[in-house]
Amino acid sequence: MRTLLVIVLGATILSAADKTKSIETKTKVHRLASQQRSAFDAFVYINRIPEKTMDGELPEDFAGRIYGRLANQEGRILLKLPPTMDRKAYFGFKTFLGSEGDAKVANCVSCHSSPSFTDGKSHVVSQGGAAKPTPSLRNSKLSAADLEKVVREKMALSKLKKSGGAPKLAEAYARIVITDADVANLVAFLATLKDVDDKRFRELIIDAKVFDATQPAPVELPATPPVLSGVVRLEGKPPGRRRLNMTSESARLYQKMPLDENVLVGKNGGLANVFVYAKRGVERKQYSVPEKPALLDQQKSMFRPRIQGVRVGQKFIIRNSDPYIHNTRSLSLRNRMFNVGQPPRSADRERVFKRAEGPISLGCDFHKWMAAWIFVVDHPFFAVTDANGNFEIKGLPRGDYTLEAWHEEYGDQRLKVTTAPSGKTELNFEFKSKNQ
Ligand code: HEC
CATH class of the missing domain: 2.60.40.420 (Cupredoxins -  blue copper proteins)
Structure with a gap:
């Protein structure tokens, strides 16, 4: 006798009505104003990080406001990180904003301002080049290696700007302070700006884990370990x-x-x-x-x-x-x-x-x-x-x-x-x- 195995696949299909429902009800997460759906947005949501500048607020003041919030949460070990946003990405976010306690440093946020990560303006960001519109950093098509290249280029140009060797270059580049040790973190942060679907976004929020920023970084084995x-x-x-x-x-x-x-x-x-x-x-x-x-x-x-x-x-x-x-x-x-x-x-x-x-x-x-x-x-x-x-x-x-x-x-x-x-x-x- 032959045994018939019948596998019933349960498919969840979003009806047309679902599409018109607010994302808030679809994800069953409340108080969600943002329409953005990346790991970073889950992080912002969970930890109630200020999302955008207030009227007339300068990028460095906005960064300062976020730093204040983070410092408060870090001290009480209340921060939570969604899966796919790791320790590196967290510190990359801080570097992206600037430097805690030094408002003169405004690294990336002066042009790539959240929540869209663009200021909607144009800047000269290459030696001898014309002004170019600031692209949004969300859903970037660049690979990690290319992102690293862009960051390193910006570091080099910033050095040139500070030395007075590039007078036409955007003034903001004079205020960038990034060390080699920050690069991998920044790249990890940029990777958290990729959108996911609603279901995954909900998981990112629900599965977030408490993160103790005061603990030293776990030991990482080098790519080619001894x-x-x-x-x-x-x-x-x-x-x-x-x-x-x-x-x-x-x-x-x-x-x-x-x-x-x-x-x-x-x-x-x-x-x-x-x-x-x-x-x-x-x-x-x-x-x-x-x-x-x-x-x-x-x-x-x-x-x-x-x-x-x-x-x-x-x-x-x-x-x-x-x-x-x-x-x-x-x-x-x-x-x-x-x-x-x-x-x-x-x-x-x-x-x-x-x-x-x-x-x-x-x-x-x-x-x-x-x-x-x-x-x-x-x-x-x-x-x-x-x-x-x-x-x-x-x-x-x-x-x-x-x-x-x-x-x-x-x-x-x-x-x-x-x-x-x-x-x-x-x-x-x-x-x-x-x-x-
Ligand atoms: C002066 C404003 C300004 C600042 C400050 C700035 N950027 Fe940019 N960024 C730009 C502009 C303008 C472009 C587009 C350049 C082009 O099209 O050649 C760009 C491009 C990029 C890109 C490429 C995006 C893509 O998908 O092509 C990345 C990534 C990026 N910036 C990251 C950063 C990071 C990280 C920092 C902080 C270290 C930073 N930017 C600081 C203005 C700025």
Whole structure:
């Protein structure tokens, strides 16, 4: 018999009547006067930022009024940013306005005044050129790279103007003060001026998150992060692998009784399952924790993976994929110990570690051969060696570090390293086999 799958697509179609309704009712957001629909407008709406100049108000006074509002909100951590408007864009907006506390600096707002981001006038903004109308900066077709070019051009012209080298150039260019560090922020801000549809606009408002402007910027990894890599080798003859003494229930899942995985050696003596991490020298910072949980799976009566790094504060999921019961018992010193029993088909369980610690050993009381280890780390600079003993740690900034390599049979080893200016550093570990 054939099974017919009927998929009903629910389509929401805006009727003609909807189109005539005010945007306010369509988005179900009240007190919305503006017709503009960008992330920036959502930001303006949520934080009640003054939208336009009052009669006769100068751009710098308008900017001052906004600065006052922002300072007040920043101090009380009341600001909210819609998704797609990030910290960079926020500071870019401030740079766009001018400079807090110095009314002589009126960067962009003197000509590109909100809400339309044009003053409707013409200005000479090129050396020897004619006056040109100020374009609106909303929905710009320019790419981020082109926007950056425009900003840098304006910076250069402003310098020329200040030195008296361009008398015809618009006077406003003499009042622009932007440093290299501001450019990326300004470009991020300009990107928030792209319109979205009503549905998305509503989401931008509803999903806005509290933003603490007083917190230092989170650490950003460079585009080509430095890499610390190497090989962990086992010198000498590796021990023979023994057949696991599995119970018949577990053994049923295998054709041949599996071998132990205590010491796995690959190409050229490379030692697998070594946890390598920066033990000392890492700058104490708030490194963002992956949203993706770490996973420990119980598969065919083995813990998978056998060893892994988990971040402090990261979700750690424990799963039983087997058709019989397992439990996961942790032996930790600095974190609360746990013993999680999971009958077949039971739901995933979740733990979060509060403190850096490692190795924490994990075992199963029903199946004594099951073993796993985790390192709880408060930074992202760690790796586990692959089948051939290779590891790679990305993003470790230049500096002096102590790296530790830990293996379940051979214990730990530490090496000091100064990461290379080229961004590529090599570091190899060697453990000695006990079977000489
Ligand atoms: C003196 C008034 C004035 C000031 C101040 C000014 N601009 Fe402009 N801007 C213009 C004019 C006029 C043009 C159009 C130039 C042209 O058509 O060649 C322009 C063009 C641009 C464009 C290109 C838009 C497009 O889509 O083609 C961007 C982006 C821009 N300005 C951003 C800024 C930023 C950012 C600042 C502050 C650093 C700033 N402007 C300061 C007058 C000004």
